[in-house]
Amino acid sequence: MEDETNFYRQLPKVELHAHLNGSVSAETIDKLIARKPHLNIQHSMTAIRSGQRRTLDECFQVFKVIHQLVNTEEDILMVAKDVIKEFADDGVKYLELRSTPREEPKSGLTKKGYVETIIGAIQQCKEEGVDIEVRFLVAVDRRNGPEVAMETVKLAENFMLSSDGVVLGLDLSGDPTVGHGRDLLPALQKAKSCGLKLALHLSEVSSQAEESELLLNLPPDRIGHGTFLHPEAGGTDSLVEKVRKNNIPLELCLTSNVKGQTVPSYDKHHFLYWYKLGHPCVICTDDKGVFCTDLSQEYQLAASTFDLSREAMWDLSHKAIGCTFAPQSVKQRLEQRWAELKPLVLQTPVP
Ligand SMILES: CNc1ncnc2c1ncn2[C@@H]1O[C@H](COP(=O)(O)O)[C@@H](O)[C@H]1O
Numbered sequence: 228m229e230d231e232t233n234f235y236r237q238l239p240k241v242e243l244h245a246h247l248n249g250s251v252s253a254e255t256i257d258k259l260i261a262r263k264p265h266l267n268i269q270h271s272m273t274a275i276r277s278g279q280r281r282t283l284d285e286c287f288q289v290f291k292v293i294h295q296l297v298n299t300e301e302d303i304l305m306v307a308k309d310v311i312k313e314f315a316d317d318g319v320k321y322l323e324l325r326s327t328p329r330e331e332p333k334s335g336l337t338k339k340g341y342v343e344t345i346i347g348a349i350q351q352c353k354e355e356g357v358d359i360e361v362r363f364l365v366a367v368d369r370r371n372g373p374e375v376a377m378e379t380v381k382l383a384e385n386f387m388l389s390s391d392g393v394v395l396g397l398d399l400s401g402d403p404t405v406g407h408g409r410d411l412l413p414a415l416q417k418a419k420s421c422g423l424k425l426a427l428h429l430s431e432v433s434s435q436a437e438e439s440e441l442l443l444n445l446p447p448d449r450i451g452h453g454t455f456l457h458p459e460a461g462g463t464d465s466l467v468e469k470v471r472k473n474n475i476p477l478e479l480c481l482t483s484n485v486k487g488q489t490v491p492s493y494d495k496h497h498f499l500y501w502y503k504l505g506h507p508c509v510i511c512t513d514d515k516g517v518f519c520t521d522l523s524q525e526y527q528l529a530a531s532t533f534d535l536s537r538e539a540m541w542d543l544s545h546k547a548i549g550c551t552f553a554p555q556s557v558k559q560r561l562e563q564r565w566a567e568l569k570p571l572v573l574q575t576p577v578p
C-alpha cells in the first residue's frame with residue numbers, strides 16, 4: 228500500500244481541472260482564518276472530509292465561505308502560490324489552474340487585479356524554481372449571466388494577448404442548476420473566435436442534455452465531468468457521437484463526483500465507460516481542498532477501483548500531455564520529462 232502511494236506520488240502528472248479557491252489546503256485555510264478571526268469560520272465549513280457526502284448545492288455553499296476568506300490581493304497571492312507548490316509536491320509537472328475573477332469594492336480588488344495577482348503568483352513560483360509549468364484559464368461563473376460572461380471573455384482575451392502565454396483559455400463553471408448555456412453562447416463563440424481554448428463543465432447534472440447538445444456544437448476543446456452524457460446515465464447516443472467525432476478530451480474527477488453525489492460510488496464512475504471506448508480521459512482533482520484529495524490519490528483510486536496496472540496508469544498520465552492547451556514546444560518539453568522519468572518510476576530496464 229505504502230509502495231503504491233509512493234508510485235502514484237512519483238508518477239509525473241498533468242492537472243487540467245483545478246479551481247483555485249476549491250484547491251486551498253487545510254494549512255492555507257489556517258493562515259486565512261488567522262488573518263480574519265472575526266469571520267468565525269471553522270474547518271468544517273471549508274472542506275468535505277473522508278466518508279462525508281454533500282449535495283452539489285451544499286458544495287456551492289462551501290465556495291461562498293472560502294470566498295469570504297480569500298478577498299484581497301494578498302490572500303489571492305498566498306493561496307495561488309501555496310496551491311501551485313502543493314501540486315508540485317504531489318508530482319504534478321504541468322498545471323492548468325482556473326479561477327473566476329472577482330471584484331471586492333471593500334478591499335479595492337478589481338477583476339483585472341485578481342487575474343494579475345494570479346499571473347504574478349505563477350511568475351514568482353517560476354522564479355523560485357518550483358518544478359512545475361503553470362498556465363491559467365479564466366473562469367466564467369454561469370450564475371452571473373450573459374453580460375458578465377462577455378466582460379470576462381474580453382478580460383481573458385486581453386490577458387491572452389499580454390501574459391506571455393500564461394492565459395490560454397476560458398472555463399465555464401458554477402452551479403449547473405442555475406441558468407442556461409444558450410444565453411452564454413455568444414460569449415463562448417466570441418472566446419473561441421479570438422483564440423481562447425474552451426474548457427466547459429458539461430452535463431454535470433442530469434437535466435442538462437439539451438444544453439450540452441447546444442454547447443457541443445461549438446465545439447469545446449475539453450469537457451469537465453460529462454457525467455450524464457452517455458445513454459447509461461440518461462444521456463443520448465447523439466451526445467456521445469458529438470464528443471467522439473470531435474475527439475474532445477474529458478476531465479474526470481472521481482472524488483468530487485462521489486462526494487458531490489452526482490455519481491453513487493467510485494465503481495459506478497463514468498470513467499470506465501469512456502476509458503473502455505479508448506476516448507481521451509484525464510484524471511483531475513476539481514477542488515482538492517474542498518474534497519480533501521490530491522492528484523496522486525485520484526490516480527491511485529482509479530487504478531484500484533478499475534483494476535488498472537501501473538503501466539496503464541503511466542499511459543493515462545502520459546496521454547494527458549496531448550490534452551493540454553499548451554503550445555507544441557511545451558508539450559515536447561513535457562514529453563521529454565516523461566521519457567526521462569519512465570525507467571526511474573516504472574523501474575523498467577533501459578534498453
Ligand atoms: C464541484 N463541481 C463544480 N461544478 C461547477 N463549478 C465548480 C465546481 N467546483 C468549483 N466550481 C467553480 O469554482 C469556483 C471556486 O473557485 P474560484 O473562485 O473560481 O477559484 C466555484 O465558485 C464554482 O464557480
Ligand SMILES: [Zn+2]
Binds near residue numbers: 400513
Ligand atoms: Zn470543476
